[in-house]
Amino acid sequence: MKLPIYMDNHATTPVDPRVLDAMLPYFTDRFGNAASRNHKFGWEAEEAVEEARKNIASLIGADPREIVITSGATESDNLAVKGVAWMYREKGDHIITCVTEHKAILDSCKHLEKDGYRVTFLPVDNKGFVDLDDLRKAITDKTVLITIMTANNEVGVIQDIKQIGRIARERGVLFHTDAVQAAGKIPFNVNEMNVDIASLSAHKMYGPKGVGALYVRRRNPRVLLTPVIDGGGHERGMRSGTLNVPGIVGFGKAAQIARDELASESAEMFRMRERLRTTLERELDELYINGDLEKRLPGNLNMSFAYVEGESLLMGINDIAVSSGSACTSASLEPSYVLKALGVGEDLAHTSIRFGIGRFNTEEEVDYVANRVIETVRRLRDLSPLYEMAKEGIDLKSVHWAAE
Amino acid sequence: MAYSDKVIDHYNNPRNVGALAKEDPTVGTGLVGAPECGDVMKLQIKVNAETEVIEDAKFKTFGCGSAIASSSLATEWVKGKTLAEALAIKNTDIVKELSLPPVKIHCSVLAEDAIKAAITDWKKKHS
Numbered sequence: 086m087k088l089p090i091y092m093d094n095h096a097t098t099p100v101d102p103r104v105l106d107a108m109l110p111y112f113t114d115r116f117g118n119a120a121s122r123n124h125k126f127g128w129e130a131e132e133a134v135e136e137a138r139k140n141i142a143s144l145i146g147a148d149p150r151e152i153v154i155t156s157g158a159t160e161s162d163n164l165a166v167k168g169v170a171w172m173y174r175e176k177g178d179h180i181i182t183c184v185t186e187h188k189a190i191l192d193s194c195k196h197l198e199k200d201g202y203r204v205t206f207l208p209v210d211n212k213g214f215v216d217l218d219d220l221r222k223a224i225t226d227k228t229v230l231i232t233i234m235t236a237n238n239e240v241g242v243i244q245d246i247k248q249i250g251r252i253a254r255e256r257g258v259l260f261h262t263d264a265v266q267a268a269g270k271i272p273f274n275v276n277e278m279n280v281d282i283a284s285l286s287a288h289k290m291y292g293p294k295g296v297g298a299l300y301v302r303r304r305n306p307r308v309l310l311t312p313v314i315d316g317g318g319h320e321r322g323m324r325s326g327t328l329n330v331p332g333i334v335g336f337g338k339a340a341q342i343a344r345d346e347l348a349s350e351s352a353e354m355f356r357m358r359e360r361l362r363t364t365l366e367r368e369l370d371e372l373y374i375n376g377d378l379e380k381r382l383p384g385n386l387n388m389s390f391a392y393v394e395g396e397s398l399l400m401g402i403n404d405i406a407v408s409s410g411s412a413c414t415s416a417s418l419e420p421s422y423v424l425k426a427l428g429v430g431e432d433l434a435h436t437s438i439r440f441g442i443g444r445f446n447t448e449e450e451v452d453y454v455a456n457r458v459i460e461t462v463r464r465l466r467d468l469s470p471l472y473e474m475a476k477e478g479i480d481l482k483s484v485h486w487a488a489e
Numbered sequence: 490m491a492y493s494d495k496v497i498d499h500y501n502n503p504r505n506v507g508a509l510a511k512e513d514p515t516v517g518t519g520l521v522g523a524p525e526c527g528d529v530m531k532l533q534i535k536v537n538a539e540t541e542v543i544e545d546a547k548f549k550t551f552g553c554g555s556a557i558a559s560s561s562l563a564t565e566w567v568k569g570k571t572l573a574e575a576l577a578i579k580n581t582d583i584v585k586e587l588s589l590p591p592v593k594i595h596c597s598v599l600a601e602d603a604i605k606a607a608i609t610d611w612k613k614k615h616s
Binding site: 392393394396397400401411420430431432435467468469470471472473481486487 | 492497500503506508520521522523524525526527528529530531549550551552553554556557602606
């Protein structure tokens with residue numbers, strides 16, 4: 086076993102060696118511009134891009150012509166939200182989203198609000214779910230887009246996308262989903278799930294960084310988008326710019342592997358996640374799982390270790406790469422807005438750790454992580470005045486804290 | 490974020506961890522911060538009433554590595570000092586000793602507050 090251990094696979098994933106092998110020729114020998122129509126270099130590149138497009142489409146049950154290549158999911162989210170809002174401005178000016186979305190969605194929506202659009206930010210319940218009745222009630226005749234992510238990047242909670250898609254379709258509203266964390270990890274089919282637009286990212290599925298895609302439905306309904314990036318009219322005019330051929334080839338290979346291995350891989354992620362969870366719960370008291378445990382990405386575990394501040398825990402397990410919802414670990418000095426939206430108190434948000442188990446993690450690593458976390462939490466609880474007070478039976482909520 | 494060697498040392502080998510009896514008249518207890526803010530420090534001192542010398546100090550801290558290090562260092566520094574000397578410890582001294590970055594200055598402020606709160610508590614018992 087090699088240290089440090091990487092268990093932060095929601096942030097990014099390593100490139101699968103099979104993906105890298107597929108990419109390499111396209112940096113040197115086959116370096117052509119896929120838009121060059123009059124020589125072999127261009128044809129070769131274009132052919133490789135189209136093959137990749139097929140594999141990306143196939144992963145989500147789409148037609149290759151419905152895949153628009155982008156620089157990553159942030160761009161895909163921007164294109165989906167702004168592209169629909171601008172294109173359908175005559176029809177309406179209202180967008181519905183949810184408070185636990187990725188910042189690429191939330192900030193795109195806020196940008197549109199400044200331009201005069203109206204946005205409804207739906208709340209979530211304490212498990213992380215959007216209420217479908219809330220959604221139905223929020224739709225007006227001016228609503229042009231509903232955008233709700235499939236699986237959350239922090240707590241891994243999977244929304245009822247099929248029902249949300251059905252509601253959108255019944256009301257004639259376009260439905261976009263940020264499927265970045267879901268695609269390749271759980272079954273995701275745009276037709277079965279009534280999805281019109283979907284954001285994907287290569288580097289979350291063992292492909293390279295800097296490449297993503299936007300699925301844009303071609304029929305029933307046909308979705309039109311106003312481009313965010315103008316230029317040479319690449320990607321059927323929806324996203325100009327010379328294609329990142331090696332990146333796209335890598336994305337295609339990553340999508341193909343993800344599709345072929347999805348069933349066995351997700352079962353293995355789930356088994357390791359449960360091994361980690363049950364070991365921790367057996368050895369430590371006062372653990373709280375953030376978000377629903379059932380409808381959750383198989384590799385995700387987001388847990389609060391009460392009375393142990395997240396950053397100090399990370400410091401104690403410094404040979405393990407995971408994330409914390411603690412304010413101290415983020416640039417904003419605010420604890421996670423996602424946990425806050427779930428109603429997790431700031432005290433517990435500060436103690437949260439996100440484990441993201443991925444393809445290359447082993448059972449040995451899971452056991453090592455569990456043991457390191459257990460010993461560090463015990464040590465820090467011995468150091469924690471809050472744990473001491475809680476053990477003395479003091480209700481921490483009733484204490485008048487000097488800093489408040 | 491990279492921690493200074495001194496912060497790491499205090500985090501790995503915190504000095505004077507523990508608790509003194511709160512009710513003991515020779516003990517002053519300071520509890521500062523709030524769980525919602527991500528930092529709570531409890532600093533306790535045992536004071537000789539005759540000499541006003543701090544003979545022992547203990548702490549427990551919920552917080553980041555810098556908060557743990559700041560309070561650990563604070564207990565080290567107050568031990569053997571008179572109350573007047575301990576009151577003169579400034580948060581900037583802690584920042585300097587631990588090379589705390591700007592975002593962690595609040596940890597040193599909290600440690601200074603904890604010293605003052607413990608002294609205030611002890612003085613209350615002796616007024």
